[in-house]
Amino acid sequence: MISYTVAAGIAVVVAVVTDLFILRTALVRTRAWWAAYSIVVVFQLVTNGWLTGRGIVRYSGHAILGSGRITFLGDGRIAYAPVEDLAFGFALVLISCAAWVWAGERLGPARVRKS
Secondary structure (H helix, E strand, O other), X not given: OOOHHHHXXXXXXXXXXXXXXXXXXXXXXXXXXXXXXXXXXHHHHHHHHHHHHXXXXXXXXXXXXXXXXOOOEEOOXXXXXXXXXXXXHHHHHHHXXXXXXXXXXXXXXXXXXXX
């Protein structure tokens, strides 16, 4: 059985490889990406913190770094969220943005038909 930690690590590697070598958007090399992602991660921490801090979402201590104990900081958690959630969030946002940029480059600007 694959742990959440291993799955999160694989997701990050796949997202970065896809961004840099498959789609060739290289978002992770830009300041704009990191500025945008810093905004996203703040809201991810707020949302994850709310769900995990209140015990609405729980994780097995065998599947994540640290234990299953809910703490604000430490024991493999940041703002109650397991670090694996942050890794998955990073991967999902990067893949989504890279696909969006890649598609936009291929399709070009929307063309307006003149009547």
